[in-house]
Amino acid sequence: MARKRKGRDISGWLVVDKPAGITSTSVVNKVRWALQAKKAGHAGTLDPEATGVLAVALGEATKTVPYITDALKAYRFEVRFGAATNTDDAEGEVIASSDARPSDDEIKEALHQFAGDIMQVPPKFSAVKIDGQRAYKLARDGEDVTLAARPLFVDELLLADRPDADTAVLEMVCGKGGYVRSIARDLGNALGCHGHVTWLRRVWSGPFEADEGLTLDRIDELAHDPALDAHIQPLEVGLTDLPELRCTPEGAAKLRNGNPGMVFASDVEYGDECWASLDGRAVAVGIYKAGELHPSRVFVDAE
Missing domain, CATH: 2.30.130.10 (PUA domain)
Incomplete structure (x- = not known):
C-alpha cells in the first residue's frame, strides 16, 4: 500500500524572485517546506546562477504547469565579448579568445538573425538528455557531447545597454525551450569575437513578473505563517492564455x-x-x- 504524502492540500501559484547560487529544485523544496504543502513543482528551470521569476505551482495548480512552460518569457542578460567558455557562461573555462570587439551597430545588425523562428543548439552543459543521461553530466565526465539543434521562437531580441566595449546588455522575449547562453555564444560567433553570458535574469514568465515575486529571505520569514498564504495566486492564473x-x-x-x-x-x-x-x-x-x-x-x- 502506497504511503500517503504528508502536507497541506493547498493549490495555487507562489512567485519567487530566485537568487543566484541555488537550483530551481531547491527553491521548490523551500516553498513546499515553508507552506507545508503536499505537492509542488515549478514552471521552467532557471540555471543555478540565474535570477528572476520562478513560478512555483502548488497542489492542483501543477496541472497547469504546461501552459506556463509554453508561454512567452522575457530575459535581461549581459554578454561578455572576447571569450568563449565550455559552459557558455562565466562559470566555465575559457576555450577561445579574441581581441576583436563589435560596435553597437554591428551588434544590432547581428541580432536580426536570431529573431523569429530559429534553430538553436543547447549548451553542452545543459539538462538535455542524450541516451537517457543529462548532457551536463556527460560533459563533466569529459565525454564529447553533440546536441542537435532544436526550434525556438524569438519574439524580440534587443540591445538594451552597452556598459563598455567588452559587454552588452540584451533583452529577449522568447518561447519554450530557449537557452540564453546559446544566444550569447552564437552572437559572439556571428560577430567573430566569441561571447558568453555573465549574468541572466528572467523578468517575466507568462502572467508572472519578477517584481511581484518573494525573495527566499522573505519566504523564510513567513514560513509556517498563514501570512504566506496571502501571496498565493489562484491556479486559474496559469490558464490565462x-x-x-x-x-x-x-x-x-x-x-x-x-x-x-x-x-x-x-x-x-x-x-x-x-x-x-x-x-x-x-x-x-x-x-x-x-x-x-x-x-x-x-x-x-x-x-
Missing part, C-alpha cells in the same frame, strides 16, 4: 468525473483547447466540441 468557458453545476459534475460536460461558448471553435469554470473556479481543461468540453485535465475542488 486559454479561453474560459462557463458551465452549469450539472456540466461541472460530469467534467469532474472525466466525462464531457455542457459549456457556454461564443468565441471558440470546434477543436479549440479551453478551460471550464463554475463560479470562477477551474473545473477542467479540454477540447471544445459541439457545446461540450471533453476534459483532458480535471481539477479537484478542495471545497
Whole structure:
C-alpha cells in the first residue's frame, strides 16, 4: 500500500524572485517546506546562477504547469565579448579568445538573425538528455557531447545597454525551450569575437513578473505563517492564455468525473483547447466540441 504524502492540500501559484547560487529544485523544496504543502513543482528551470521569476505551482495548480512552460518569457542578460567558455557562461573555462570587439551597430545588425523562428543548439552543459543521461553530466565526465539543434521562437531580441566595449546588455522575449547562453555564444560567433553570458535574469514568465515575486529571505520569514498564504495566486492564473468557458453545476459534475460536460461558448471553435469554470473556479481543461468540453485535465475542488 502506497504511503500517503504528508502536507497541506493547498493549490495555487507562489512567485519567487530566485537568487543566484541555488537550483530551481531547491527553491521548490523551500516553498513546499515553508507552506507545508503536499505537492509542488515549478514552471521552467532557471540555471543555478540565474535570477528572476520562478513560478512555483502548488497542489492542483501543477496541472497547469504546461501552459506556463509554453508561454512567452522575457530575459535581461549581459554578454561578455572576447571569450568563449565550455559552459557558455562565466562559470566555465575559457576555450577561445579574441581581441576583436563589435560596435553597437554591428551588434544590432547581428541580432536580426536570431529573431523569429530559429534553430538553436543547447549548451553542452545543459539538462538535455542524450541516451537517457543529462548532457551536463556527460560533459563533466569529459565525454564529447553533440546536441542537435532544436526550434525556438524569438519574439524580440534587443540591445538594451552597452556598459563598455567588452559587454552588452540584451533583452529577449522568447518561447519554450530557449537557452540564453546559446544566444550569447552564437552572437559572439556571428560577430567573430566569441561571447558568453555573465549574468541572466528572467523578468517575466507568462502572467508572472519578477517584481511581484518573494525573495527566499522573505519566504523564510513567513514560513509556517498563514501570512504566506496571502501571496498565493489562484491556479486559474496559469490558464490565462486559454479561453474560459462557463458551465452549469450539472456540466461541472460530469467534467469532474472525466466525462464531457455542457459549456457556454461564443468565441471558440470546434477543436479549440479551453478551460471550464463554475463560479470562477477551474473545473477542467479540454477540447471544445459541439457545446461540450471533453476534459483532458480535471481539477479537484478542495471545497
